[in-house]
Amino acid sequence: MDTPLIEFEAVAKTKAGLAGIGFALARGETLALLGPAGAGKTxxxxxxxxxxxxxxxxxxxxxxxxxxxxxxxxGIAVFEPGLPARSTVQEAVSQPLASYDVPGRDRPARVARALTLLGLDGFEGRPLAALAPLPRLRVALARALAPEQPVLLLDDPLAGLDPPARRALGFELRRLVRRLGLTVLLATRDGEEAMALADRVAVLEEGGIAQLDTPRRLYEEPATAFVASLAGENNRLPGTVEWREEEECGVRLACGPLVEARVADAGGPGSRCIVTIRPEKVAVAALPAEEMGEGALPAALRDLIFLGDHVRLLLELGEGGMLVAKRPVGSRVPVPGGPASVAWDPYAAFAFRALR
Known part of the structure; x- marks a missing residue:
């Protein structure tokens, strides 16, 4: 990584449960703090x-x-969704500039640049009270950009939008901060949003950082079951470790079958664990397990949902074990009551210690 612009050195804040937090951001990097409410992100x-x-x-x-x-x-700008009441767009975006010692003669140009960046040309005289939620959010982002500071802090900046608008504005924001060369620290509870907006993601767990990695490594190689639960959809199958070697183990699932998985932080034989497997990593066949091949498990299709670019299958393993699989549209999939089996590469599944 380049020479850090921002560094946290063993930072602790008792009232927020934070102890010894340490990480760094390079100039121009976006880092997301990911965790549930109360994790200490804000x-x-x-x-x-x-x-x-x-x-x-x-x-x-x-x-x-x-x-x-x-x-x-x-040298830090802060996004704040709350906007001053009874203000126009121009007034709201201009208001913070005085605290940054921006000369009065330069403020109109700063405001104009920020509004243009957020697609708000022509909105200058509109009262905030007359704006819909999406334009109001754009005004709040323009207000954070107008001081033209090198560092931008974003606390759940897309909250309150419906999913399509949230996704579209998220991608627009990603392009914008890269174009401006900003260094961004983002706080969010949404794993998909963190992976879409950030160069790296720090997952907060129990007052510390459970994992700090690129979105791809966070998704493909989560360090803990908690990280796996936040970074994208994951099947979670409880079980008990039966055998363990250096990198692999055999797990007797609570629903009955014996499966193999890659060791994450699971314990030795006899310890309780959680096996996780991504839905897209599950192979599904409309065949009995013995015909699908080695490592296949018998299953029963319980539901199938069409979602445009893929179908989502809910399958039952053993006695009550539920598994989600995603397959491309057009794939041959089981039918209710017909033969079905599932399989996966043991290296794509992870065995984690069971969370208390």
Whole structure:
């Protein structure tokens, strides 16, 4: 990685349950903080912005300790979805510029550039109260960009939008921050959003970082069952380890079958575990298991849903074990009541210690 622009050095904040957080962002990088509500994502943004102070540790920008600097002197812009009441778009976007010591003569140009970037040309005189949710969100983003700071903090910036609009604006935002060369720290609870917007993702778990990696490695090689549950859809099959070698193990699923999986953080024989497998990694055949081949398991199709570019199959394994598979449209799939079997590459499945 390039020389870090932002560094968190063993940062702790007791009231948020954060202990010894350490990571760095390169100039122009987008890093997502991913975790459920209460994981400490927003607190980390507030610490970097100067709205809170760490109990221990340091935060640095280009090697400079940020502790002595007030928020406007840090070179950091903060996205805030709340907008001033009874304001026009022009007024709302211009308002923060005074705190960044932007001269009055330069403010109209800053506002105009920000509005253009967000597709809001012609909205300058409109009252905020008259805007729909999507244009209001665009105004809030323009307000964060207008100070033209090198670092941008985004706390769940796409909240409140329906899925199609959220996805479209997310991709637009990704292109925009790259075009401007911004360094972005993003907080989100949405794994798909984190992977779509960020160069790397840090998953927060129990006050620390469970895994910090590229979206692809996070998805394909999750470090814990918790990480696997956040980074995309995953089948989770409880069981008990029967045998274990260096990288592989055999797991007797609670629903009956014995399967092989790659060892993640599962324990030795006799320990409870969770086997995870991505739906797209599950092969499905309209054949009895003995005809599908070695490692195949008998299954029963319980539901099939058409979703445009793929079909989603819900299959039952053994006694009550439910498994989701995704297959391309046009694939030959089982029919209810007909023969069915499933299989997967053991290296694509992971055995994790069971979460308490």
């Amino acid at each position: 607190m980390l943004l507030r610490l970097l912005a100067g709205q809170e102070r760490p109990d221990r540790g340091r935060l640095l920008l280009a090697g400079r300790d940020l502790a002595p600097l007030s928020p406007p002197r840090r």
